[in-house]
Amino acid sequence: MSDADDFMTRYLNNITSQYESSRFKPEYEPAEPETTKVTCRDGVELTVDIFRPATPGPYPTIVVRCPYPQQVELWKLHGEHLNRRGYAMVCEWCRGTYTSGGTWEPNVNERNDGADLLAWCEHQDWIDVIGLWGTSYLSLTCWTVADITTPKVASICANHYGTDRFASAYQKGSFRCDVLTAWAMQNAGYPVDADYMKSALHLPQMSVDEDMWGGRLDWYRDWISHPKDADAYWDEGFWGLLKSIPSKVKVPMFIHEGWFDHHLGSALTGYAALNEQVKEHSWLRIGCWNHYFLNPLEGLEPKHLDAAEVPAALEWFDLTLKRKQTPMRQVEYYEIGSDSWHVADSWPLPSAGADEVRLYLKSGELTDEAPQAASAAEYDYDPANPVMTRGGEALLTTMDEIGARIQPEPGWRDDVITFESEPLDHDLHIQGAISVDLYVSSSAPDTAFTAKLMCVDPDGTARNYRTSITTIGLDTPDAAPYKPGEIRRVSIDMWGICWMVPAGSRIRCDISSSDFPQYSVHTNHAGLWSEQTGTQVAHQTIHMGGATPSAIVLPVRG
Structure with missing residues (x-):
């Protein structure tokens, strides 16, 4: 078994354990999953997997959009567990991934494709109300439609992603290569067998795609060409649109983050930009875990870490979809060292840096x-x-x-x-x-x-x-x-x-x-880092x- 397969097996077991340990117990039997196609506005057909309880609907429905074919079994698992708890689930595979049509290009198609899926959902009589859910890139697909939701959308649960892409890509001129170089290799749209560490060290980084990966990735070259927050690239096009979305959101949001998640800074920026009316009905929860909701404290096993994404999401959707109640503002955060959770009225905390x-x-x-x-x-x-x-x-x-x-x-x-x-x-x-x-x-x-x-x-x-x-x-x-x-x-x-x-x-x-x-390793030369050809x-x-x-x-x- 490969390391990736071993990780996915352990991850699936962890997800099952989270469902089973939650206070929401199985009450329904799942029907056989179905697969259909949803036609986008440009005629491209995307694959949609549908999971429903065996009992007649309509159902509160969780909608996810995923670009990762390696997560097929994960979403089958989520679908079954959600069905047993009275939810339907719709999982659409992003353009150009898995069995969906079209050409894969990260990010740029998610707004229109997501809007087209929600329009399709509005016409399904078995769907009652909708909650959008996702972690990482799947959270991005939630954010891209958060300000253009359709009437059935009641709430959004967005884990581990934010709306300031620069904050997740750079830190004062240094590129977060363990996040984005590696992600580009894994999601190039074609198999990349090159060594990751050698790729991240390759000079010039600007040509690593053609030199080592087997093809040109213009979107990756864009990322590594703009190391300044003030570069227009981060305020225009898709990234500029993403930055503008939080202030226009109209439905309650649950933003779930971790102190050791690489999207923390960007996610907190997104929360801060929500308008006050939406904040009054949204949740923010920051715990001590990594991007995978795993304990990040080597050699320590805090009793109250509570690093579980599923029970928290179930609480949110039970309130907003099943009971159809409007949530009230809630800010929870974990203090490392004291192993304690705290509740606040706002974020940033008024006492922070006092x-x-x-x-x-x-x-x-x-x-x-x-x-x-x-x-x-x-x-x-x-x-x-x-x-x-x-x-x-x-x-x-x-x-x-x-x-x-x-x-x-x-x-x-x-x-x-x-x-x-x-x-x-x-x-x-x-x-x-x-x-x-x-x-x-x-x-x-x-x-x-x-x-x-x-x-x-x-x-x-x-x-x-x-x-x-x-x-x-x-x-x-x-x-x-x-x-x-x-x-x-x-x-x-x-x-x-x-x-x-x-x-x-x-x-x-x-x-x-x-x-x-x-x-990224600084070469000790001045100028654009990704164009450097040598070190000193x-x-x-x-x-x-x-x-x-x-x-x-x-x-x-x-």
Whole structure:
């Protein structure tokens, strides 16, 4: 059995367990599934699998749209379990995938095709009310029609996707290759047998499709050609449309996210953009899990993690489809460290960042007070020998490294500089987006700096809880070109988190210049990263104390 088959078997078993452990027990028998075709406005026919209970309808109906043929058995399983709980399910296979007609091109056809499916559903007398449901790309297909829903659509449950594609693609100039390079290979529209790691390292990245994958993918070239948030590409066409949708949504939404999901930042942007009337009737739930709703905390088994997508969705659809009630605003979030769930009235939390703790970098230490004397830490960064990812949030394909992983001891590499605090004398509740403000210089005309923030247990075990990266050239997009040797202040911005660091623990921060494959490897050359054809070694300096007070900025609960 391949690793992919083994994962899918375990995933299917997990889904079954979630249905069986939910409070919603089987009451109906499923009928035999049916397959039909729905004709789109341009004449292309898409395959639709229909799952209904054996008892007469009409039924509350879950509608999903999927581009992944490897999930055929998954949606058969969902269909059977939903039927047994009184729901029908419609699963349409996206254009150019599985047995659907047309040509596959990611994203751009989902709005019209989704609208055509909903129009078809309106004319099916066995459909009572509709709930849209999906995770990852299937959540994207929900978002693309969220502002043009038809009368039968009562609610949407969108897991692990958002409406700001740039936030899921880049971090201050560095491409999230473990998400998008890998996804492009898996969803090219034709088989790609090339090695993923070699593909992600290929120079120039702009031609990796033709050089290694067997064909040109213009949509992938578009992604890797626009590393700036201000690039018009992200505000025009499909991505511009997607950004505009949340403010126009009219039905209640349940946005379900995880602290270690690579779409977290984008999803929270989507929630924030919902109009207030819709927010009054929507749910936001943020838990401690990864993109696959799995426990991301290596060596830890919190009792209250509750990383289960199915029971939460069933609660939502029972309320909005079966009981046909209007939900009231609900914000739930999990605090890592205290293993506790909390309820709030809004998001972002009013208390997030109410106070601020600064920990200053000083010769291997993190101190409460800024050092008066200036000092520096130096290392050489060689792109040919990048630091390999060990734990992180922006991961999809390198599954074993997603989340908070146990870290190597300080000093494990010469190009990873560690700073560590004294043991905390009280619990520290971090609530909001952490940043690491560094004063740096480099021998290169452009380069990258990474930060990994960790909790060190009293026994010395260290786990990462937030990581990020910046590039000198794009840390401040409108800054003047960097001159080698110049000291410049950069901010390594991290996604928000709710995290309690317990008393007796230490905070550790590792600084380096690469974190591959979570982020693309910086070549130490200036210019568009995807057009670089070679690399060079850079001598890096972190400046501390005096007029260059490098520090970690922790937003804490007031």
